Amino acid sequence: DTAVSQTPKYLVTQMGNDKSIKCEQNLGHDTMYWYKQDSKKFLKIMFSYNNKELIINETVPNRFSPKSPDKAHLNLHINSLELGDSAVYFCASSQVAGAGDTQYFGPGTRLTVL
Amino acid sequence: GENVEQHPSTLSVQEGDSAVIKCTYSDSASNYFPWYKQELGKGPQLIIDIRSNVGEKKDQRIAVTLNKTAKHFSLHITETQPEDSAVYFCAATGFQKLVFGTGTRLLVSP
Numbered sequence: 001d002t003a004v005s006q007t008p009k010y011l012v013t014q015m016g017n018d019k020s021i022k023c024e025q026n027l028g029h030d031t032m033y034w035y036k037q038d039s040k041k042f043l044k045i046m047f048s049y050n051n052k053e054l055i056i057n058e059t060v061p062n063r064f065s066p067k068s069p070d071k072a073h074l075n076l077h078i079n080s081l082e083l084g085d086s087a088v089y090f091c092a093s094s095q096v097a098g099a100g101d102t103q104y105f106g107p108g109t110r111l112t113v114l
Numbered sequence: 115g116e117n118v119e120q121h122p123s124t125l126s127v128q129e130g131d132s133a134v135i136k137c138t139y140s141d142s143a144s145n146y147f148p149w150y151k152q153e154l155g156k157g158p159q160l161i162i163d164i165r166s167n168v169g170e171k172k173d174q175r176i177a178v179t180l181n182k183t184a185k186h187f188s189l190h191i192t193e194t195q196p197e198d199s200a201v202y203f204c205a206a207t208g209f210q211k212l213v214f215g216t217g218t219r220l221l222v223s224p
Contacts, residue, residue: 105157
């Protein structure tokens with residue numbers, strides 16, 4: 001059973017395109033996150049949703065728009081892709097909001113912008 | 115906001131040796147300190163965590179120590195095995211989020 005799943009695993013696209021990444025968790029958790037991991041492996045939070053409501057929005061360009069249709073799903077849409085958007089994007093979930101709870105990560109989506 | 119520093123960035127040991135990774139944090143209000151292991155091509159996975167009311171925690175070959183006064187915490191892996199090779203991240207609680215260290219690439223040679 002996959003706890004946190006993401007699709008697609010790999011995404012290769014041209015600059016200027018729009019793309020989406022999907023995330024689903026079957027853990028019954030209330031909170032979901034998007035992280036970006038750059039080429040140096042640095043892991044940084046982008047967004048956090050609790051019960052479908054946005055609670056963390058780091059200084060991320062407006063081209064990135066998360067959407068949570070329900071507690072189990074958190075999608076990330078990226079408009080007008082740029083070279084600097086190339087990274088691995090991880091979805092994660094935790095039982096409760098706030099930082100003091102175990103976060104479970106998905107397998108990641110490697111985005112390459114050409 | 116919270117800032118987490120992690121050292122070393124790379125660590126090479128022989129199988130059976132011990133490995134120690136150290137982290138410092140800046141926010142004295144931080145109260146939760148997890149450690150994650152990331153294998154190649156996979157997402158980070160929690161291996162051990164410690165809360166601020168505890169100074170040390172152990173789980174088989176892995177232990178974590180916390181010094182709140184000095185604001186640093188460390189991961190100790192004993193009797194390392196090749197399958198311990200991975201990137202390890204420490205993290206500390208910031209405001210409603212986890213702040214991660216920059217990662218340590220551990221290589222265990224047989």
